[in-house]
Amino acid sequence: MNLPKIHSITKKLFVALVGGFLLLFLLFHMTANLFILRHDDGQWYSDFCHFMGTNWVVKIFEIGLLGFIALHILLTIWLAVTNRLARPVRYHQPSRSKTHPGSKLMIWTGILIFVCLGLHFYDFYMVKVGVVKGEYMVSVENIGKAMQEQPNAMFDEEVIGFLDKIQKSGQLSMGSDMIHHLTYEDKETLKRLLPGSDPEPDFYYMTREKFSHLHIVIGYLIFFVIIFFHLMHAFPSAFQTLGLNNYKYNPIIEALGKIYTWIIVLGFAAVPILVYLGL
Amino acid sequence: MKFTLHIWRQENARAKGHFETYEIDNISADCSFLEMLDQLNEKLINDKIAHPVCFDNDCREGICGMCGLYINGRPHGNDDGVTTCQLHMRHFHDGDEIWVEPWRAKAFPIIKDLVVDRTAFDKIIQAGGYISATTGGVPDANNILIPKHKADQSMDAAACIGCGACVAACKNASAMLFVGAKVSHLALLPQGKPEAADRVKKMVCKMDELGFGGCTNTYACEAECPKQIKRQNIARLNRCWIAQAFGRDRRED
Numbered sequence: 001m002n003l004p005k006i007h008s009i010t011k012k013l014f015v016a017l018v019g020g021f022l023l024l025f026l027l028f029h030m031t032a033n034l035f036i037l038r039h040d041d042g043q044w045y046s047d048f049c050h051f052m053g054t055n056w057v058v059k060i061f062e063i064g065l066l067g068f069i070a071l072h073i074l075l076t077i078w079l080a081v082t083n084r085l086a087r088p089v090r091y092h093q094p095s096r097s098k099t100h101p102g103s104k105l106m107i108w109t110g111i112l113i114f115v116c117l118g119l120h121f122y123d124f125y126m127v128k129v130g131v132v133k134g135e136y137m138v139s140v141e142n143i144g145k146a147m148q149e150q151p152n153a154m155f156d157e158e159v160i161g162f163l164d165k166i167q168k169s170g171q172l173s174m175g176s177d178m179i180h181h182l183t184y185e186d187k188e189t190l191k192r193l194l195p196g197s198d199p200e201p202d203f204y205y206m207t208r209e210k211f212s213h214l215h216i217v218i219g220y221l222i223f224f225v226i227i228f229f230h231l232m233h234a235f236p237s238a239f240q241t242l243g244l245n246n247y248k249y250n251p252i253i254e255a256l257g258k259i260y261t262w263i264i265v266l267g268f269a270a271v272p273i274l275v276y277l278g279l
Numbered sequence: 280m281k282f283t284l285h286i287w288r289q290e291n292a293r294a295k296g297h298f299e300t301y302e303i304d305n306i307s308a309d310c311s312f313l314e315m316l317d318q319l320n321e322k323l324i325n326d327k328i329a330h331p332v333c334f335d336n337d338c339r340e341g342i343c344g345m346c347g348l349y350i351n352g353r354p355h356g357n358d359d360g361v362t363t364c365q366l367h368m369r370h371f372h373d374g375d376e377i378w379v380e381p382w383r384a385k386a387f388p389i390i391k392d393l394v395v396d397r398t399a400f401d402k403i404i405q406a407g408g409y410i411s412a413t414t415g416g417v418p419d420a421n422n423i424l425i426p427k428h429k430a431d432q433s434m435d436a437a438a439c440i441g442c443g444a445c446v447a448a449c450k451n452a453s454a455m456l457f458v459g460a461k462v463s464h465l466a467l468l469p470q471g472k473p474e475a476a477d478r479v480k481k482m483v484c485k486m487d488e489l490g491f492g493g494c495t496n497t498y499a500c501e502a503e504c505p506k507q508i509k510r511q512n513i514a515r516l517n518r519c520w521i522a523q524a525f526g527r528d529r530r531e532d
């Protein structure tokens with residue numbers, strides 16, 4: 001197979017540029033995750049998810065993001081294979097040279113992150129797309145609107161029976177205009193009976209439910225230890241590859257890299273810990 | 280001092296190599312690593328044990344770049360900023376086991392034992408080509424003004440002796456520090472500017488073609504360079520690469 005000829009530095013430039021975009025995205029994602037910590041019945045977080053799921057600008061970004069993640073992975077694997085081939089016979093003694101922290105593990109931490117990202121996609125993105133079953137919610141307001149659109153629904157026994165069932169199971173929490181904890185079957189029934197009611201995945205309660213299990217919390221924290229090592233090297237490395245590196249800025253870039261990494265890791269890790277502790 | 284040496288022996292480029300173990304005694308702490316190998320070779324010849332161990336060396340004062348051995352997991356051994364010929368046995372402990380390997384890279388095939396063919400570096404320099412220089416009378420010393428810091432940085436980059444320790448240390452066998460130094464010492468000076476874009480393009484293309492790996496910013500090269508060439512030269516190489524990629528095609532000038 002003849003692969004297109006792209007020079008090693010060009011490949012790295014793309015990895016760095018895409019990586020830089022992903023670094024910015026992580027900050028954004030972390031800020032959104034912190035909304036889960038608010039005890040507002042998911043008001044802020046759900047509004048945010050609703051915006052992310054419906055805004056067309058976000059949808060374009062979403063396609064770009066998925067493409068960038070794929071490009072980052074493909075290019076780094078391609079580079080790793082070429083780099084491996086550059087030394088067909090390995091040394092007998094392990095290297096004792098001083099190296100930048102995390103730098104030698106990039107491809108391995110990267111692969112682990114990719115695997116964890118797969119799980120993350122299965123748990124959340126696939127639910128959003130509708131491939132995997134999750135937990136759903138619907139706003140009372142939307143149900144009201146849908147009822148007005150279909151006046152016959154008020155006399156439909158099936159609709160009345162279903163709304164009664166939801167109410168009886170206590171899913172309508174006090175002081176909220178949202179009905180939470182709907183199952184996939186409930187959602188499908190609701191969509192069939194009242195198409196305008198627009199039920200959405202309930203990521204707030206799904207996340208809170210997941211983080212109530214200790215093994216998931218521990219797994220999530222291990223995931224961020226791996227991300228910590230990846231980011232520690234990634235941030236200054238992107239600057240070096242883009243040539244934005246000199247004697248004057250190096251200490252600043254290194255320091256910014258450490259601050260960025262700690263903010264990201266602590267920001268993400270705070271959510272499962274505080275949710276598990278019920279704070 | 281007494282040492283146990285595990286030395287890579289390989290008859291030629293195609294033969295299969297292996298480690299051979301030799302014991303050596305009565306080594307002065309002040310002798311260099313290469314002098315210690317000389318004594319080993321004398322012993323091997325006099326006692327008719329084996330053929331002498333082949334290793335590259337020339338000036339033995341750290342400026343020619345010929346010597347280069349991978350000693351106990353570090354190119355040029357466990358001292359910073361020195362070549363193998365300047366590494367002294369006082370940096371080891373009496374009774375130490377020492378593993379000696381040749382540089383390992385696809386672009387540096389083994390010739391014999393610890394000797395590798397570093398012609399690849401020459402090819403990269405050749406690909407870089409010449410600089411344009413006016414002929415005629417001797418120019419005035421102040422004709423071209425060069426800031427001191429630029430001259431210093433250029434000189435620091437030009438200190439590269441092309442020993443190949445950067446390639447040997449790099450987990451990807453990448454020659455980016457070498458190419459970075461060679462591109463930098465000309466790119467920093469006005470005399471190197473006319474061909475700067477062409478030079479970086481040709482040298483990087485040659486580097487890729489010869490089978491060196493890519494840089495993953497591990498900086499093992501910087502840690503092991505006997506001339507302490509800095510990673511900033513790799514950043515400059517990247518900058519020059521971007522500049523030439525987005526610059527005008529020089530044939531249109």
